[in-house]
Amino acid sequence: MLQEKLTVCRQRQLTADVFELTLQGKMATIAQQAGQFVDVLVPDQRYLLRRPFGITQVDAAKQQLTLIYRTVGQGTSILSQLKVGANLDTLGPLGNGFPTEFLQTKQHVLIIGGGTGIPPLYNLAQQLVARGVQVTSAIGFGTQKQIFYEAEFRALGAVHYATDDGSYGFHGHIGLLLDAEFATTHFDAIYACGPRGLLLAVNNRYREHPHAYISLESRMACGVGECYACVVPAEDQQALYKVCDDGPVFATGKVAI
Amino acid sequence: MNRLAVELPGLKLKNPIMPASGCFGFGQRYAAFYDLNQLGAIIIKAATVTPRTGNPTPRVAETTSGMLNAIGLQNPGLTAIMTEKLPWLAERYPDLPVIANVAGAKESDYVTVCQQISTVPNVKAIELNISCPNVAHGGMEFGTDPEAAYALTKACCAVSQVPLYVKLSPNMTDIRVIARAVEAAGAAGFTMINTLVGMQIDLKTRQPLLGNRTGGLSGPAIKPVAVRLINQVHQSSRLPIIGMGGVMSAEDTLELIMAGASAVAVGTANFSNPQACPDIIKALPQTMDRYQIKDLTSLIQEMAVTPV
Numbered sequence: 113m114l115q116e117k118l119t120v121c122r123q124r125q126l127t128a129d130v131f132e133l134t135l136q137g138k139m140a141t142i143a144q145q146a147g148q149f150v151d152v153l154v155p156d157q158r159y160l161l162r163r164p165f166g167i168t169q170v171d172a173a174k175q176q177l178t179l180i181y182r183t184v185g186q187g188t189s190i191l192s193q194l195k196v197g198a199n200l201d202t203l204g205p206l207g208n209g210f211p212t213e214f215l216q217t218k219q220h221v222l223i224i225g226g227g228t229g230i231p232p233l234y235n236l237a238q239q240l241v242a243r244g245v246q247v248t249s250a251i252g253f254g255t256q257k258q259i260f261y262e263a264e265f266r267a268l269g270a271v272h273y274a275t276d277d278g279s280y281g282f283h284g285h286i287g288l289l290l291d292a293e294f295a296t297t298h299f300d301a302i303y304a305c306g307p308r309g310l311l312l313a314v315n316n317r318y319r320e321h322p323h324a325y326i327s328l329e330s331r332m333a334c335g336v337g338e339c340y341a342c343v344v345p346a347e348d349q350q351a352l353y354k355v356c357d358d359g360p361v362f363a364t365g366k367v368a369i
Numbered sequence: 370m371n372r373l374a375v376e377l378p379g380l381k382l383k384n385p386i387m388p389a390s391g392c393f394g395f396g397q398r399y400a401a402f403y404d405l406n407q408l409g410a411i412i413i414k415a416a417t418v419t420p421r422t423g424n425p426t427p428r429v430a431e432t433t434s435g436m437l438n439a440i441g442l443q444n445p446g447l448t449a450i451m452t453e454k455l456p457w458l459a460e461r462y463p464d465l466p467v468i469a470n471v472a473g474a475k476e477s478d479y480v481t482v483c484q485q486i487s488t489v490p491n492v493k494a495i496e497l498n499i500s501c502p503n504v505a506h507g508g509m510e511f512g513t514d515p516e517a518a519y520a521l522t523k524a525c526c527a528v529s530q531v532p533l534y535v536k537l538s539p540n541m542t543d544i545r546v547i548a549r550a551v552e553a554a555g556a557a558g559f560t561m562i563n564t565l566v567g568m569q570i571d572l573k574t575r576q577p578l579l580g581n582r583t584g585g586l587s588g589p590a591i592k593p594v595a596v597r598l599i600n601q602v603h604q605s606s607r608l609p610i611i612g613m614g615g616v617m618s619a620e621d622t623l624e625l626i627m628a629g630a631s632a633v634a635v636g637t638a639n640f641s642n643p644q645a646c647p648d649i650i651k652a653l654p655q656t657m658d659r660y661q662i663k664d665l666t667s668l669i670q671e672m673a674v675t676p677v
C-alpha cells in the first residue's frame with residue numbers, strides 16, 4: 113500500500129464516455145492481485161474524497177498501470193481532461209483481489225462483466241491466461257456503442273456479448289445469457305464485476321459454487337479500512353464487511369448485495 | 370526547546386497535532402503510511418459498551434470542499450477496543466498519548482465506558498462525545514440540552530481516572546450555554562467542533578443520498594464556523610480547547626490556535642491525504658517563522674491574555 117504521485121503517460125478515449133488512463137510510478141512494481149483497486153485524488157481542492165478505480169493492466173517492467181473509467185460526475189470529468197505529464201496523487205494497491213491460487217493449468221474459468229465492471233476482469237483474464245488457465249468471458253453492455261476492449265478480451269479466449277437492446281450479441285440481460293449459454297457448463301471458477309443486477313444474477317446462479325467471486329462497489333471515505341463508510345452486511349445480517357478492506361471481492365453467498 | 374510542544378490537562382504533547390475521532394479509526398491502517406510516533410496524540414474512534422453496527426449505507430457523500438457522513442458510531446465495542454485496539458497501539462507506540470472518544474445511548478452507557486477505558490495505561494484523556502448528529506439516542510441529545518450535558522459530564526468525571534474533555538456540537542443557537550454547563554460539571558477541557566447537520570439529495574432518485582437521510586458536514590467548508598465557535602467559547606471559559614473543523618494545513622492549525630485552541634485535531638483531511646498529520650507537523654516550524662511565532666506555548670499564552 114503506497115501513496116504516490118503517479119504521472120499520466122497516456123490518456124485515450126474508448127467510447128463516448130469511457131477513458132483509458134495509463135499512469136507511471138513505482139506502484140506498478142508492487143505485486144498485486146487482479147481485482148485490487150487504487151484510490152485517486154481528483155486534482156482540484158474542492159474534491160476531498162478519493163475516487164476508487166479497479167486496475168485494468170499492470171506493466172511492472174515499464175512501471176505502468178492502466179485504469180479505465182466512465183465519466184459519471186465531476187471527479188471523472190476532471191480526470192478526463194488530464195494531459196500527459198500531469199501528476200495524480202494515488203493510493204494503492206488497495207483491498208483484496210480475486211482468489212486464483214487454487215487454479216491449475218488447463219482449468220477453465222468464466223469471467224462475467226458489465227460496463228465499467230470489466231476493468232479489473234481484464235487484468236484477471238490476462239494473468240490467468242499467462243498461467244495457462246482457459247478463460248471464457250460473458251460481457252454485458254447497454255448497447256453496442258458502449259463496448260470497449262473487445263479485441264483485448266477476444267485475444268484471451270472466447271467472448272460472449274449481451275446487449276440490453278440486442279444491437280450486438282445476445283439480446284437481453286447478462287443473467288439470461290448465462291442461462292442460455294452456460295447453464296450446463298462446468299467452470300473451475302467464476303469471477304464477476306459489474307452493476308448490481310449483474311452481481312445479483314451471478315450471486316443467485318453460483319451461490320453453491322466453491323469458487324465463485326463477485327466484486328462490489330461502495331461509497332468510500334478512507335479507502336483503507338478505518339472509517340466504516342463502505343460497509344456491506346453479511347447475507348445472514350450477522351456481520352458488516354468493509355468493501356475497501358475485506359473486499360472489494362467476496363465469495364458468492366457471503367454478502368447482501 | 371521544542372517549539373511545537375504544548376501542555377493540556379493529562380496531555381504532554383510534543384506537537385499539537387492529532388487525528389480526529391472517526392477519521393483515523395484506531396490507526397492500524399495508517400501505520401502503513403508513516404510512523405505514528407510523529408503524532409502529538411491520537412483520538413480513536415468512538416467506543417460504546419457493546420459493538421455498534423451503525424447506519425444504513427450510503428454513509429458518506431461529498432460536498433463542495435467538504436463531506437457529509439452518517440457512519441452512526443459503528444465500532445467494535447468496549448471489550449474489543451480494550452483488549453485488541455489499545456494494546457496494539459501501546460505495544461508499538463508506547464509514548465503516544467491516546468484520547469478515547471466515548472459515546473452511548475444513555476447515561477449509564479457513557480459511565481461504564483469512561484470508568485473502564487480510563488484504566489487503560491495509554492489512555493491519557495477522554496473525549497466525551499455528546500455531539501454526534503447521526504444517532505437517534507444519546508449523542509447530540511445530551512450535547513444540546515445544558516441540564517443533560519451537566520448531569521452526564523458530572524457522572525463521567527466522577528468515575529474517570531483521566532481528565533475529561535467534552536466534545537461540543539456546533540448545532541446550537543448559543544454554544545456557550547453547553548460550555549458553561551460542562552465546565553461547571555468538572556470537565557477538564559473542550560474539544561470542538563463536531564460536524565454540522567446537513568443533507569444532500571440525489572437528483573436521479575429524488576431521495577436523500579445518505580441512507581440516514583442526514584449527516585454531519587466536515588472538512589474545509591466548516592472551518593470558518595469552527596474558528597468562530599472556538600473563539601466564542603475561548604472568550605467565555607478558561608478551560609483549554611482542542612480545536613478541529615476543516616484543518617488541512619499548518620496555516621489552518623495556527624488559525625485555530627489564534628482563535629483559542631491549545632491543540633488541533635485533523636479529521637477529513639486524512640481521507641484526502643493519509644499523511645495529512647505528519648505533513649502539517651513538518652510544515653509547522655517554517656510556517657511559524659513566516660508569522661513570527663517563536664513557539665506554540667507562548668502563542669497560546671498570548672491568546673489567553675489578549676484574545677482576538
Ligand SMILES: Cc1cc2nc3c(=O)[nH]c(=O)nc-3n(C[C@H](O)[C@H](O)[C@H](O)COP(=O)(O)OP(=O)(O)OC[C@H]3O[C@@H](n4cnc5c(N)ncnc54)[C@H](O)[C@@H]3O)c2cc1C
Nearest residue numbers: 161163164165166180181182185186187188228231329330
Ligand atoms: C472498488 C471500486 C472500484 C471501481 N472501479 C471502477 C472502474 O474500474 N471504472 C469506473 O469507471 N468506475 C469504477 N468505480 C466507480 C467509481 O469510483 C465512480 O464512478 C467514481 O468515484 C465517480 O466519481 P465522480 O466524481 O465522477 O462522480 P460523483 O458522482 O460526482 O462523485 C461524488 C462522490 O460519490 C462517489 N461515487 C460516485 N459513484 C460511485 C460508485 N459507483 N462507487 C463508489 N463511489 C462512488 C465518488 O467517489 C465521490 O466521492 C469503482 C468503485 C469502487 C468502489
Ligand SMILES: Cc1cc2nc3c(=O)[nH]c(=O)nc-3n(C[C@H](O)[C@H](O)[C@H](O)COP(=O)(O)O)c2cc1C
Nearest residue numbers: 389390391415438498562563587588614615636637
Ligand atoms: C467519517 C467521520 C466519522 C466521524 N466519527 C466520529 C466519532 O466517532 N466520534 C466523534 O466524536 N466525532 C466523529 N467525527 C467528527 C470528527 O471527529 C470532527 O469533529 C469533524 O469531522 C470536524 O473535523 P474535520 O473537518 O477536520 O473533519 C467523524 C467525522 C467523520 C468525517
Ligand code: FES
Nearest residue numbers: 333335339340356
Ligand atoms: S472506506 Fe473507510 S472503511 Fe472502507
